[in-house]
Amino acid sequence: MKTPCVDTDKAVIRKRFSEFHKLYKDLKNEFSNIFATAPPFPKKVIGSKNFDEEVLQTRSRAFEKILQYIYSFDEICEHEMFKEFFYLPDLREACMDIRGGKFRDALNLLKNAVHLQQKLSDDTHEIVATLGSIVAADIAIDNTQEAEKYATAAIDLINHEVGSVYLIPLINTAIELRWRLGMDKRVLEEKLKEIKAKTMLETEDTRTLRQLACSRYSYTR
DSSP: OOOSTTOOSOOOOOOOHHHHHHHHHHHHHHOHHHHTTSOOOOOOOOSGGGGOHHHHHHHHHHHHHHHHHHHTOHHHHTSHHHHHHHTHHHHHHHHHHHHTTOHHHHHHHHHHHHHHHHHTTOOHHHHHHHHHHHHHHHHHTTOHHHHHHHHHHHHHHHTTOTTOTTHHHHHHHHHHHHHHHTOOOHHHHHHHHHHHHHHOOOGGGSOOHHHHHHHTTTTOO
């Protein structure tokens, strides 16, 4: 499944059979009415037959049906339990990596997580926050072109939401990146002037993308 913005790659989810089973049971307890008509969870196979091609294909089709069914309900996709299963642990770990200076490790987690966030319809603010973290990590390893691409994608997502704490840092960063790359930055400079006039904020009054990435999830486990 592909969605707008920078979501052009596949997202990878590595989970054990038991972890999927736990998610299914937990969601069933939370959303009993919805799961009254949900596809059944595939039975566990004990022994060597667990790796038979036929068993694997049958299980794969069953998982696909379950995930398609779950995805059709916004109240499930928006639930913390659902996000926790698919991408929140990776986002927390990535932000810890940025705090520890492990930027390449952070990027591997962030770029997979942002694809999952977009595919699974996460809140726009949360997607922008992840894109901002990607920009910060890319800049730290001098990956200027990639940083500009993700910064522009984040700015486009924010659109005219001048209240976003990410807007001024993203525009300011994108202007600097475009200058380095020899790209036209005049449109962004005009946009920044307009936003400053509306909000009465200066660049010095806002946190950097690196600071925002480091503080994200700092209050969670």
